[in-house]
Protein backbone atom coordinates (compact mmCIF):
# COMPACT_ATOMS: atom_id res chain seq x y z
CA UNK A 1 0.00 0.00 0.00
CA UNK A 2 1.28 3.47 -0.85
CA UNK A 3 1.69 6.10 1.85
CA UNK A 4 -1.23 8.07 0.38
CA UNK A 5 -3.52 5.05 0.32
CA UNK A 6 -2.51 4.21 3.85
CA UNK A 7 -3.38 7.74 4.95
CA UNK A 8 -6.80 7.57 3.25
CA UNK A 9 -7.58 4.30 4.96
CA UNK A 10 -6.55 5.74 8.27
CA UNK A 11 -8.49 8.98 7.72
CA UNK A 12 -11.65 7.32 6.54
CA UNK A 13 -11.85 4.70 9.29
CA UNK A 14 -13.50 6.82 12.01
CA UNK A 15 -15.87 8.41 9.48
CA UNK A 16 -16.92 4.98 8.21
CA UNK A 17 -17.44 3.77 11.72
CA UNK A 18 -19.91 6.48 12.58
CA UNK A 19 -22.61 4.82 10.51
CA UNK A 20 -22.09 1.52 12.32
CA UNK A 21 -22.21 3.33 15.64
CA UNK A 22 -25.33 5.23 14.57
CA UNK A 23 -27.03 1.99 13.54
CA UNK A 24 -26.63 0.56 17.02
CA UNK A 25 -27.08 3.78 19.00
CA UNK A 26 -29.76 5.66 17.05
CA UNK A 27 -31.63 2.97 15.13
CA UNK A 28 -31.61 0.26 17.79
CA UNK A 29 -31.69 2.36 20.96
CA UNK A 30 -33.21 5.67 19.81
CA UNK A 31 -30.37 7.72 21.26
CA UNK A 32 -29.44 10.72 19.10
CA UNK A 33 -25.90 11.37 17.93
CA UNK A 34 -23.55 13.55 19.96
CA UNK A 35 -22.01 16.71 18.55
CA UNK A 36 -18.78 14.89 17.64
CA UNK A 37 -20.74 12.12 15.96
CA UNK A 38 -22.84 14.57 13.94
CA UNK A 39 -19.64 16.23 12.79
CA UNK A 40 -18.23 12.85 11.74
CA UNK A 41 -21.40 12.24 9.71
CA UNK A 42 -21.07 15.63 8.03
CA UNK A 43 -17.51 14.71 7.11
CA UNK A 44 -18.46 11.44 5.44
CA UNK A 45 -17.25 11.13 1.87
CA UNK A 46 -19.87 11.66 -0.83
CA UNK A 47 -19.72 7.99 -1.79
CA UNK A 48 -21.24 7.15 1.61
CA UNK A 49 -24.23 9.44 1.07
CA UNK A 50 -26.61 6.70 -0.07
CA UNK A 51 -25.76 4.55 2.97
CA UNK A 52 -26.27 7.57 5.22
CA UNK A 53 -29.66 8.43 3.69
CA UNK A 54 -30.78 4.80 3.91
CA UNK A 55 -29.91 4.69 7.61
CA UNK A 56 -31.64 8.03 8.29
CA UNK A 57 -34.74 6.69 6.55
CA UNK A 58 -34.69 3.52 8.65
CA UNK A 59 -34.38 5.66 11.79
CA UNK A 60 -37.32 7.82 10.75
CA UNK A 61 -39.48 4.74 9.97
CA UNK A 62 -38.52 3.03 13.24
CA UNK A 63 -39.02 5.99 15.58
CA UNK A 64 -41.60 8.16 13.76
CA UNK A 65 -43.43 5.83 11.39
CA UNK A 66 -44.37 6.25 7.73
CA UNK A 67 -46.81 9.17 8.06
CA UNK A 68 -45.91 12.59 6.71
CA UNK A 69 -47.37 15.69 8.32
CA UNK A 70 -48.49 18.30 5.80
CA UNK A 71 -48.75 21.95 6.78
CA UNK A 72 -49.73 25.18 5.08
CA UNK A 73 -48.50 28.57 6.24
CA UNK A 74 -49.89 32.03 5.73
CA UNK A 75 -48.41 35.43 6.38
CA UNK A 76 -50.79 37.60 8.40
CA UNK A 77 -48.35 40.49 8.56
CA UNK A 78 -45.59 40.70 5.98
CA UNK A 79 -42.43 42.85 5.93
CA UNK A 80 -41.41 45.91 7.91
CA UNK A 81 -39.91 43.94 10.81
CA UNK A 82 -37.66 46.02 13.09
CA UNK A 83 -35.18 43.16 13.64
CA UNK A 84 -32.01 42.66 11.58
CA UNK A 85 -31.86 38.89 10.89
CA UNK A 86 -29.38 39.03 8.02
CA UNK A 87 -31.09 36.34 5.94
CA UNK A 88 -34.55 37.89 6.05
CA UNK A 89 -36.23 39.82 3.27
CA UNK A 90 -38.91 40.94 5.75
CA UNK A 91 -36.54 43.02 7.84
CA UNK A 92 -37.36 46.71 7.48
CA UNK A 93 -33.65 47.48 7.86
CA UNK A 94 -32.59 46.16 4.46
CA UNK A 95 -33.46 47.48 0.98
CA UNK A 96 -35.42 44.37 -0.06
CA UNK A 97 -38.37 44.40 -2.46
CA UNK A 98 -40.76 43.11 0.27
CA UNK A 99 -43.30 45.74 1.34
CA UNK A 100 -45.23 45.80 4.57
CA UNK A 101 -48.74 44.32 4.24
CA UNK A 102 -51.54 42.83 6.36
CA UNK A 103 -53.91 40.05 5.39
CA UNK A 104 -57.58 40.55 6.33
CA UNK A 105 -59.73 38.01 8.15
CA UNK A 106 -61.60 36.73 5.04
CA UNK A 107 -58.19 36.17 3.41
CA UNK A 108 -57.06 34.17 6.41
CA UNK A 109 -60.21 32.03 6.43
CA UNK A 110 -59.81 31.32 2.70
CA UNK A 111 -56.14 30.37 3.11
CA UNK A 112 -57.09 27.98 5.92
CA UNK A 113 -59.81 26.47 3.72
CA UNK A 114 -57.42 25.91 0.83
CA UNK A 115 -54.83 24.43 3.17
CA UNK A 116 -57.36 21.97 4.61
CA UNK A 117 -58.36 20.95 1.05
CA UNK A 118 -54.82 19.68 0.41
CA UNK A 119 -55.23 17.22 3.29
CA UNK A 120 -52.93 19.26 5.53
CA UNK A 121 -53.58 19.01 9.27
CA UNK A 122 -51.65 22.14 10.28
CA UNK A 123 -52.21 25.76 9.42
CA UNK A 124 -49.56 28.14 10.69
CA UNK A 125 -50.25 31.86 11.01
CA UNK A 126 -47.02 33.83 10.67
CA UNK A 127 -46.19 37.48 11.27
CA UNK A 128 -42.96 39.38 10.62
CA UNK A 129 -42.52 41.03 14.00
CA UNK A 130 -40.12 41.06 16.93
CA UNK A 131 -43.09 40.00 19.04
CA UNK A 132 -46.86 40.50 18.84
CA UNK A 133 -48.55 43.72 19.94
CA UNK A 134 -52.20 44.04 21.00
CA UNK A 135 -53.37 44.68 17.43
CA UNK A 136 -51.70 41.57 16.08
CA UNK A 137 -52.98 39.35 18.88
CA UNK A 138 -56.48 40.65 18.36
CA UNK A 139 -56.21 39.84 14.61
CA UNK A 140 -55.03 36.33 15.43
CA UNK A 141 -57.88 35.87 17.93
CA UNK A 142 -60.48 37.06 15.42
CA UNK A 143 -58.91 35.00 12.65
CA UNK A 144 -58.97 31.77 14.65
CA UNK A 145 -62.59 32.43 15.66
CA UNK A 146 -63.57 33.01 12.01
CA UNK A 147 -61.74 29.87 10.85
CA UNK A 148 -63.61 27.80 13.44
CA UNK A 149 -66.95 29.42 12.58
CA UNK A 150 -66.37 28.46 8.94
CA UNK A 151 -66.44 24.83 10.07
CA UNK A 152 -62.72 24.23 9.52
CA UNK A 153 -61.20 22.14 12.32
CA UNK A 154 -57.60 22.21 11.03
CA UNK A 155 -55.04 22.57 13.84
CA UNK A 156 -53.68 26.07 14.21
CA UNK A 157 -50.10 26.97 14.91
CA UNK A 158 -48.62 30.46 15.22
CA UNK A 159 -45.26 32.08 14.59
CA UNK A 160 -45.37 35.60 15.99
CA UNK A 161 -41.86 36.18 17.31
CA UNK A 162 -40.80 36.49 20.93
CA UNK A 163 -43.52 36.26 23.58
CA UNK A 164 -44.14 37.38 27.14
CA UNK A 165 -45.68 34.91 29.58
CA UNK A 166 -48.99 36.76 29.29
CA UNK A 167 -48.97 36.41 25.51
CA UNK A 168 -48.13 32.71 25.78
CA UNK A 169 -51.17 32.27 28.02
CA UNK A 170 -53.37 34.23 25.60
CA UNK A 171 -52.37 31.99 22.69
CA UNK A 172 -53.14 28.88 24.74
CA UNK A 173 -56.57 30.34 25.55
CA UNK A 174 -57.18 30.92 21.80
CA UNK A 175 -56.59 27.23 21.15
CA UNK A 176 -53.19 27.55 19.42
CA UNK A 177 -51.67 24.11 19.82
CA UNK A 178 -48.16 24.63 18.43
CA UNK A 179 -45.80 27.59 18.38
CA UNK A 180 -42.96 28.12 15.94
CA UNK A 181 -39.95 30.15 16.89
CA UNK A 182 -36.74 29.19 15.18
CA UNK A 183 -33.42 29.25 16.99
CA UNK A 184 -32.14 29.82 13.43
CA UNK A 185 -28.54 28.71 13.91
CA UNK A 186 -26.00 27.53 16.46
CA UNK A 187 -25.73 29.64 19.58
CA UNK A 188 -22.10 30.45 18.77
CA UNK A 189 -23.01 31.72 15.28
CA UNK A 190 -26.18 33.63 16.19
CA UNK A 191 -24.48 36.99 16.95
CA UNK A 192 -23.12 36.98 13.37
CA UNK A 193 -26.64 36.60 12.01
CA UNK A 194 -28.77 38.77 14.31
CA UNK A 195 -27.70 41.72 16.47
CA UNK A 196 -31.06 43.11 17.62
CA UNK A 197 -31.92 40.23 19.95
CA UNK A 198 -30.17 37.20 21.37
CA UNK A 199 -30.36 33.43 20.97
CA UNK A 200 -31.13 33.25 24.68
CA UNK A 201 -34.20 35.49 24.25
CA UNK A 202 -35.46 33.06 21.63
CA UNK A 203 -34.73 30.12 23.93
CA UNK A 204 -36.74 31.80 26.73
CA UNK A 205 -39.83 32.08 24.53
CA UNK A 206 -39.54 28.40 23.63
CA UNK A 207 -39.23 27.43 27.28
CA UNK A 208 -42.42 29.34 28.16
CA UNK A 209 -44.25 27.81 25.20
CA UNK A 210 -43.33 24.30 26.33
CA UNK A 211 -44.23 24.96 29.97
CA UNK A 212 -47.65 26.28 28.88
CA UNK A 213 -48.36 22.99 27.13
CA UNK A 214 -48.10 24.06 23.48
CA UNK A 215 -46.05 21.95 21.10
CA UNK A 216 -42.66 23.49 20.38
CA UNK A 217 -41.58 23.95 16.76
CA UNK A 218 -38.07 25.27 16.31
CA UNK A 219 -35.47 24.88 13.60
CA UNK A 220 -33.41 27.15 11.48
CA UNK A 221 -31.60 27.95 8.29
CA UNK A 222 -28.48 26.28 7.03
CA UNK A 223 -26.06 27.98 4.67
CA UNK A 224 -25.58 31.23 6.58
CA UNK A 225 -21.79 31.03 6.79
CA UNK A 226 -21.73 28.61 9.72
CA UNK A 227 -18.89 26.09 9.96
CA UNK A 228 -19.44 22.30 9.92
CA UNK A 229 -18.68 22.37 13.66
CA UNK A 230 -21.44 24.93 14.16
CA UNK A 231 -23.86 22.80 12.14
CA UNK A 232 -23.15 19.91 14.50
CA UNK A 233 -23.47 22.27 17.47
CA UNK A 234 -26.86 23.44 16.21
CA UNK A 235 -28.19 19.90 15.70
CA UNK A 236 -27.31 19.01 19.27
CA UNK A 237 -28.71 22.26 20.70
CA UNK A 238 -32.00 21.47 18.98
CA UNK A 239 -31.88 17.96 20.44
CA UNK A 240 -31.41 19.50 23.88
CA UNK A 241 -34.49 21.66 23.30
CA UNK A 242 -36.34 18.47 22.30
CA UNK A 243 -38.94 20.16 20.10
CA UNK A 244 -41.96 18.40 18.64
CA UNK A 245 -40.96 19.67 15.21
CA UNK A 246 -37.82 21.00 13.53
CA UNK A 247 -38.26 22.91 10.26
CA UNK A 248 -35.10 22.71 8.17
CA UNK A 249 -34.56 25.62 5.81
CA UNK A 250 -31.72 26.12 3.37
CA UNK A 251 -30.78 29.72 2.72
CA UNK A 252 -32.34 31.31 -0.33
CA UNK A 253 -30.16 34.40 -0.73
CA UNK A 254 -32.59 37.32 -0.72
CA UNK A 255 -31.89 40.45 -2.78
CA UNK A 256 -31.09 43.43 -0.58
CA UNK A 257 -30.14 41.39 2.50
CA UNK A 258 -26.57 41.10 3.77
CA UNK A 259 -26.61 37.46 2.57
CA UNK A 260 -27.76 38.20 -0.98
CA UNK A 261 -24.49 36.97 -2.52
CA UNK A 262 -24.21 33.75 -0.49
CA UNK A 263 -24.02 30.55 -2.48
CA UNK A 264 -26.86 28.09 -1.85
CA UNK A 265 -25.80 24.86 -0.18
CA UNK A 266 -24.96 22.19 -2.71
CA UNK A 267 -27.58 19.43 -3.04
CA UNK A 268 -25.54 16.51 -1.67
CA UNK A 269 -24.43 18.61 1.27
CA UNK A 270 -28.05 19.53 2.01
CA UNK A 271 -29.08 15.85 1.93
CA UNK A 272 -26.21 15.00 4.25
CA UNK A 273 -27.45 17.69 6.64
CA UNK A 274 -31.00 16.35 6.57
CA UNK A 275 -29.75 12.86 7.40
CA UNK A 276 -27.36 14.11 10.10
CA UNK A 277 -30.14 16.07 11.79
CA UNK A 278 -32.38 12.99 11.66
CA UNK A 279 -29.67 10.96 13.39
CA UNK A 280 -29.35 13.67 16.07
CA UNK A 281 -33.15 13.89 16.49
CA UNK A 282 -34.52 10.38 15.95
CA UNK A 283 -38.05 11.01 17.29
CA UNK A 284 -38.62 14.60 16.15
CA UNK A 285 -40.78 15.64 13.25
CA UNK A 286 -38.31 16.93 10.66
CA UNK A 287 -39.96 19.24 8.19
CA UNK A 288 -38.70 20.22 4.78
CA UNK A 289 -39.30 23.98 4.77
CA UNK A 290 -37.88 26.80 2.64
CA UNK A 291 -35.09 26.49 0.14
CA UNK A 292 -35.47 22.87 -0.82
CA UNK A 293 -36.41 23.61 -4.44
CA UNK A 294 -33.35 25.78 -4.93
CA UNK A 295 -30.97 23.49 -3.10
CA UNK A 296 -32.18 20.03 -3.97
CA UNK A 297 -34.27 20.27 -7.12
CA UNK A 298 -37.17 17.88 -7.66
CA UNK A 299 -35.15 14.68 -7.39
CA UNK A 300 -33.62 15.94 -4.16
CA UNK A 301 -37.01 16.43 -2.55
CA UNK A 302 -37.77 12.76 -2.99
CA UNK A 303 -34.31 11.77 -1.81
CA UNK A 304 -34.82 13.87 1.30
CA UNK A 305 -38.15 12.16 1.97
CA UNK A 306 -36.21 8.89 1.84
CA UNK A 307 -33.42 10.33 3.96
CA UNK A 308 -35.04 11.34 7.23
CA UNK A 309 -37.72 13.95 6.47
CA UNK A 310 -41.28 13.24 7.64
CA UNK A 311 -43.12 16.54 7.25
CA UNK A 312 -43.49 19.11 4.50
CA UNK A 313 -44.90 22.56 3.90
CA UNK A 314 -47.12 22.66 0.85
CA UNK A 315 -47.74 25.56 -1.45
CA UNK A 316 -46.24 28.98 -1.00
CA UNK A 317 -43.67 29.84 1.59
CA UNK A 318 -43.66 33.30 3.09
CA UNK A 319 -41.85 35.25 0.42
CA UNK A 320 -40.80 32.64 -2.13
CA UNK A 321 -43.03 30.51 -4.25
CA UNK A 322 -42.89 26.86 -3.37
CA UNK A 323 -43.86 24.30 -5.96
CA UNK A 324 -47.58 23.58 -6.38
CA UNK A 325 -49.11 21.62 -3.51
CA UNK A 326 -50.41 18.90 -5.82
CA UNK A 327 -46.91 17.96 -6.93
CA UNK A 328 -45.90 17.39 -3.32
CA UNK A 329 -49.01 15.36 -2.62
CA UNK A 330 -48.38 13.28 -5.77
CA UNK A 331 -44.82 12.73 -4.59
CA UNK A 332 -46.10 11.29 -1.29
CA UNK A 333 -48.42 8.94 -3.20
CA UNK A 334 -45.50 7.80 -5.37
CA UNK A 335 -43.40 7.21 -2.27
CA UNK A 336 -46.31 5.35 -0.58
CA UNK A 337 -46.11 7.65 2.43
CA UNK A 338 -49.53 8.33 3.98
CA UNK A 339 -50.44 11.86 4.99
CA UNK A 340 -50.90 12.06 8.73
CA UNK A 341 -54.63 12.39 9.44
CA UNK A 342 -56.10 15.10 11.65
CA UNK A 343 -57.36 12.52 14.14
CA UNK A 344 -53.84 11.20 14.70
CA UNK A 345 -52.64 14.48 16.06
CA UNK A 346 -55.56 15.54 18.24
Ligand code: SF4
Nearest residue numbers: 081083085088091128
Ligand atom coordinates in the same frame (compact mmCIF):
# COMPACT_ATOMS: atom_id res chain seq x y z
S1 SF4 B 1 -37.60 38.57 13.52
FE1 SF4 B 1 -38.43 37.27 11.90
S2 SF4 B 1 -39.43 38.61 10.39
FE2 SF4 B 1 -38.11 39.88 11.72
S3 SF4 B 1 -36.20 40.06 10.58
FE3 SF4 B 1 -35.98 38.33 12.01
S4 SF4 B 1 -36.61 36.52 10.81
FE4 SF4 B 1 -37.32 38.36 9.70
